[in-house]
Amino acid sequence: MPDDRPGPARAGGAGITRDEVAHLARLARLAVTEQELDVFAGQLDVILAAVARVQEVAAADIPPTSHAVPLTNVMRPDEVGPCLDRAAVLAAAPAAEDGRFRVPRILDEEV
Amino acid sequence: MADELTRRTAAELAALVAAGEVSAVQVARAHLDRIAAVDDRVHAFLHVDRDGALAAAAAVDARRAAGEPPASPLAGVPLALKDVIVTQAVPTTCGSKILQGWLPPYDATVTARLKAAGVMILGKTNMDEFAMGSSTENSAYGPSHNPWDLSRVPGGSSGGSSAAVAAFQAPLGIGTDTGGSIRQPAAVCGLVGHKPTYGGVSRYGLVAFSSSLDQAGPLGRTVLDAALLHQVIGGHDPADSTSIDAPVPALAEAARAGARGDLAGLRVGVVRELGGEGYQPGVEAAAREAVATLEKLGAAAHEVSCPSFRYALPAYYLIAPSECSSNLARFDAVRYGLRVGDDGVRVLEEVMALTRDAGFGPEVKRRIILGTYALSAGYYEAYYGQAQKVRTLISRDFAAAWRSADVLVSPATPTVAFGLGERVDDPMAMYAADLCTLPASLAGVPAISVPCGLSDGLPVGLQVMAPALADDRCYRVAAALEATAGHPLIDEVPPL
Numbered sequence: 001m002p003d004d005r006p007g008p009a010r011a012g013g014a015g016i017t018r019d020e021v022a023h024l025a026r027l028a029r030l031a032v033t034e035q036e037l038d039v040f041a042g043q044l045d046v047i048l049a050a051v052a053r054v055q056e057v058a059a060a061d062i063p064p065t066s067h068a069v070p071l072t073n074v075m076r077p078d079e080v081g082p083c084l085d086r087a088a089v090l091a092a093a094p095a096a097e098d099g100r101f102r103v104p105r106i107l108d109e110e111v
Numbered sequence: 112m113a114d115e116l117t118r119r120t121a122a123e124l125a126a127l128v129a130a131g132e133v134s135a136v137q138v139a140r141a142h143l144d145r146i147a148a149v150d151d152r153v154h155a156f157l158h159v160d161r162d163g164a165l166a167a168a169a170a171v172d173a174r175r176a177a178g179e180p181p182a183s184p185l186a187g188v189p190l191a192l193k194d195v196i197v198t199q200a201v202p203t204t205c206g207s208k209i210l211q212g213w214l215p216p217y218d219a220t221v222t223a224r225l226k227a228a229g230v231m232i233l234g235k236t237n238m239d240e241f242a243m244g245s246s247t248e249n250s251a252y253g254p255s256h257n258p259w260d261l262s263r264v265p266g267g268s269s270g271g272s273s274a275a276v277a278a279f280q281a282p283l284g285i286g287t288d289t290g291g292s293i294r295q296p297a298a299v300c301g302l303v304g305h306k307p308t309y310g311g312v313s314r315y316g317l318v319a320f321s322s323s324l325d326q327a328g329p330l331g332r333t334v335l336d337a338a339l340l341h342q343v344i345g346g347h348d349p350a351d352s353t354s355i356d357a358p359v360p361a362l363a364e365a366a367r368a369g370a371r372g373d374l375a376g377l378r379v380g381v382v383r384e385l386g387g388e389g390y391q392p393g394v395e396a397a398a399r400e401a402v403a404t405l406e407k408l409g410a411a412a413h414e415v416s417c418p419s420f421r422y423a424l425p426a427y428y429l430i431a432p433s434e435c436s437s438n439l440a441r442f443d444a445v446r447y448g449l450r451v452g453d454d455g456v457r458v459l460e461e462v463m464a465l466t467r468d469a470g471f472g473p474e475v476k477r478r479i480i481l482g483t484y485a486l487s488a489g490y491y492e493a494y495y496g497q498a499q500k501v502r503t504l505i506s507r508d509f510a511a512a513w514r515s516a517d518v519l520v521s522p523a524t525p526t527v528a529f530g531l532g533e534r535v536d537d538p539m540a541m542y543a544a545d546l547c548t549l550p551a552s553l554a555g556v557p558a559i560s561v562p563c564g565l566s567d568g569l570p571v572g573l574q575v576m577a578p579a580l581a582d583d584r585c586y587r588v589a590a591a592l593e594a595t596a597g598h599p600l601i602d603e604v605p606p607l
Binding site for chain 1: 213214217309310323349353355419422425426428429436444447448449450453455461465467471473476479480483487499500502503506538553555
């Protein structure tokens with residue numbers, strides 16, 4: 001999609017479009033309204049342009065950092081211990097039945 | 112008497128209770144009364160746990176009556192707990208509608224340690240939703256107000272805890288800091304707030320926003336109070352695989368040593384990139400004066416340059432939203448929280464989507480969408496991957512700086528408290544509040560904000576950063592600065 005608007009150059013082509021925002025919202029399981037899409041698309045476009053600045057940094061041979069503490073493979077002894085109280089957990093659930101979480105159906109009727 | 116009790120520091124209250132001069136129940140009542148008197152204007156609390164606080168206080172008194180020593184140096188002291196930390200059977204909302212009415216089935220490690228220490232948790236405080244924000248205006252339950260000027264924000268995301276402590280509703284608060292959410296509210300409320308070295312305080316039961324950055328930490332009116340609280344909550348936790356397996360340094364001792372006012376030999380690095388455009392002149396002036404004060408105490412200050420710090424904001428606003436988009440996937444209408452649209456016909460996916468749209472506020476949605484974008488195929492390398500590399504460069508800038516400096520300083524935030532409503536429609540303007548605090552978050556190093564004066568009658572905080580695990584250095588320097596003022600800045604707050 002061509003970007004005719006003036007503005008900072010964006011790596012990877014045009015800034016984020018309304019359709020892209022709708023797609024991302026679906027991926028993230030967010031049923032955003034039409035109104036929200038309008039507002040978010042504009043705001044995210046601005047934010048994306050700002051965060052895209054990370055691409056200005058020459059970092060070809062820099063290793064990425066995922067976390068600041070130098071910890072790896074933190075293990076605990078393989079011992080069975082108590083779990084959360086089932087009743088307390090299910091009492092806080094949106095719906096519970098027979099000692100389990102009750103969920104809406106997963107498959108469509110047409111399957 | 113009650114008024115006097117609420118003006119005391121945590122250290123003073125603990126001493127009074129230990130000496131039997133006042134009961135923990137009296138202390139709790141005085142603070143609960145204060146909350147009742149002023150919280151209609153401050154709105155620091157989302158939930159006040161009157162019964163729980165009084166029961167905990169009674170337990171402290173019973174222990175003393177039985178001749179046992181205090182459970183900790185903070186036994187009998189009340190505290191305001193940010194609502195992102197789970198408390199068993201006490202409502203925990205994270206400032207969100209999606210958890211309205213949720214009662215956690217367990218205590219966070221921070222909560223458990225506070226209880227074991229004889230600290231009375233007065234209630235859960237307001238916050239930006241899921242810790243995303245710098246003003247509490249993203250709370251689903253309305254903003255909190257800055258006790259210095261009720262028309263202004265108390266900062267965020269730990270704005271409720273900060274407002275509570277600054278309003279003398281509690282001498283201690285717990286906040287969490289991901290990009291500055293303890294340090295910035297502390298600065299704009301005239302308090303001391305510390306972000307521990309990453310891994311220094313357990314995240315078990317701290318509802319996750321950005322797991323590689325989140326840290327719980329202390330808020331207080333004095334450096335010593337913050338240090339005492341940090342010692343209670345800090346330390347290794349087997350339930351948190353990212354917690355550091357090392358004893359908590361002697362932080363209260365460092366605070367007391369600092370208060371003696373001798374900083375001879377300390378090398379202070381003033382970070383060039385954390386200043387200039389976007390910074391209020393009054394804030395920069397107060398920070399400069401603070402550095403001059405440190406020099407009078409024997410420190411040697413010089414400018415250091417950390418060029419990668421200029422990319423801390425874009426890197427953070429890629430890393431944090433990415434991690435949050437993953438972390439907040441758990442709010443799916445299945446195991447806890449809100450469920451909307453379950454009419455017996457709709458499939459699970461639809462119910463999830465409707466629930467999340469109804470339950471999350473706009474800032475949370477923006478960050479989830481941004482994070483989803485940054486992590487998606489085709490964009491991952493250019494955005495999230497690149498941000499992780501910037502994170503490495505920021506850590507390297509810190510490492511280079513430590514060769515010539517023992518601590519690094521800057522303002523804690525570019526401006527004094529801004530007005531409620533001023534930045535809500537401009538996300539980038541809101542994000543700018545984090546400019547100073549983000550580098551230390553990304554590198555995982557400890558950083559404290561300590562009051563360093565007023566600008567136009569509003570508090571300014573100096574940020575003091577130290578190498579990883581050197582939290583004691585932050586407290587020492589902060590205490591030295593605090594001691595030169597003669598009294599805590601918060602004593603100057605206008606009465607409510």
